[in-house]
Amino acid sequence: KxxxxxxxxxxxxxxxxxxxxxxxxxxxxxVGDYVEASMIAAASAQFHNVVAQLRILNPNVEFVEDGLDEDKE
Missing domain, CATH: 1.20.5 (Single alpha-helices involved in coiled-coils or other helix-helix interfaces)
Structure with missing residues (x-):
């Protein structure tokens, strides 16, 4: 061929x-519950990773992230 x-x-x-x-x-x-839960977990992990990187790059800055990764309806 x-x-x-x-x-x-x-x-x-x-x-x-x-x-x-x-x-x-x-x-x-x-229903797609597992797929949705997996996507939320991945997004949350990525958010925490970015915050950790920002803290490393900006050690003298205090970040306030209270409530930023909570589910919004």
Missing amino acids: NKYALQLDLVKDLEEAEARLAEVEQKLDP
């Missing part, structure tokens, strides 16, 4: 794998 045909086959395989994965994810987490 030529290179273009191989690439098309790879794209087709990836699309099929993605569809199967989406079906499994839908069965395991039909």
